[in-house]
Amino acid sequence: MQVVDAFSSSYRQAREKFLNAAANAGLTVTSYPHPLPGRDGEALALDVVRDGAADADKLLIVSSACHGVEGYCGSGVQVFALHDEAFRAQCAAAGVALLYLHAINPYGFSHTRRVTHENVDLNRNFQDFSQTLPVNEAYRKLHPLLLPDKWPPGALNAAALAWYVAGHGMRAFQTAMTSGQYEFADGLFYGGSAPTWSNLALRRALREHAAGVRQLAWIDLHTGLGPCGHGERGFAGKSGDHAALARARAWWGRGATPVTSLDDGSSVSAPLRGLMWFAPYDECPQSEITAIAIEFGTQPALKVVQALRAEQWLNLHPQTGAIQAAQAKKALRDAFYVDTADWKEKVVSQAREAMLQAFTGRVSAL
Numbered sequence: 001m002q003v004v005d006a007f008s009s010s011y012r013q014a015r016e017k018f019l020n021a022a023a024n025a026g027l028t029v030t031s032y033p034h035p036l037p038g039r040d041g042e043a044l045a046l047d048v049v050r051d052g053a054a055d056a057d058k059l060l061i062v063s064s065a066c067h068g069v070e071g072y073c074g075s076g077v078q079v080f081a082l083h084d085e086a087f088r089a090q091c092a093a094a095g096v097a098l099l100y101l102h103a104i105n106p107y108g109f110s111h112t113r114r115v116t117h118e119n120v121d122l123n124r125n126f127q128d129f130s131q132t133l134p135v136n137e138a139y140r141k142l143h144p145l146l147l148p149d150k151w152p153p154g155a156l157n158a159a160a161l162a163w164y165v166a167g168h169g170m171r172a173f174q175t176a177m178t179s180g181q182y183e184f185a186d187g188l189f190y191g192g193s194a195p196t197w198s199n200l201a202l203r204r205a206l207r208e209h210a211a212g213v214r215q216l217a218w219i220d221l222h223t224g225l226g227p228c229g230h231g232e233r234g235f236a237g238k239s240g241d242h243a244a245l246a247r248a249r250a251w252w253g254r255g256a257t258p259v260t261s262l263d264d265g266s267s268v269s270a271p272l273r274g275l276m277w278f279a280p281y282d283e284c285p286q287s288e289i290t291a292i293a294i295e296f297g298t299q300p301a302l303k304v305v306q307a308l309r310a311e312q313w314l315n316l317h318p319q320t321g322a323i324q325a326a327q328a329k330k331a332l333r334d335a336f337y338v339d340t341a342d343w344k345e346k347v348v349s350q351a352r353e354a355m356l357q358a359f360t361g362r363v364s365a366l
């Protein structure tokens, strides 16, 4: 299979390619159906495929579309891997089984949203909701500026945001906006008030397909931060799990692409709350867990921010004209998926390398 053929132009097509790839490889699919229809009326699901020996004590999870629209990237990686005979043979010889989680947030993937149907950023939703939730006072100040009454925003709005960035710095602006908030259910980077459908489906998939394995590795695929086409490998375990961070750095940190951490400021991402990556600690407690997220760069950060604001505004104003709505959706997709052969080749080659490095740090397992 050519790399470009593994990628799709809609969720429906991506799902079809994924299910076909699994069938061609003789693998069984477990589907967790989502209650709502997709953009084109299609069924939505988290689809799970396991490739490898049933008793393998090393399991590598590869997941896509935590942030719906980012699934265009992750799905392509998964579909290509299922067709990649050399890769599959290497994993089998190394005693590594693979578990593909296709479209953890299928609603967002299909409807070109980063968030779930509950308007929740899934990677801020893994909180204990019986406890007091964190307060993001900086976001509270920014909320009316980020989502003003009118769109496109006027010069005064742009000046107010520029003033904020000038006064606090770009990093503080990024942290305020993206680290997560639990106060504005219609806002950006909202973590929710309860576990979302995707949260519960992921937990169930982990219990049913990953619990009991001795060594669990996880590569969660994301887009939208960093230089275009570059995949930053970021530690995706609990802060304080120093042994896991050391393993992640030993396996996946290589010269020009070190494993970054949200805890020490080395990541392109701001510190985050309520991470999805905590789920295996709950659902697979007997496993040794080692996880990274790969964040593939797309567009300059401010362009991505504008696309997120515009699409969120559109969602809050459903009476918006069709042309403006289509533009906002296209801009959001472009912000999280670069539809060029060069970008897709870079994505697949970096993801494939990381998948082969799991458990050993070596690319050639044979």
Ligand SMILES: [Zn+2]
Binding pocket: 066, 067, 070, 221, 222, 223
């Ligand atoms: Zn993401």
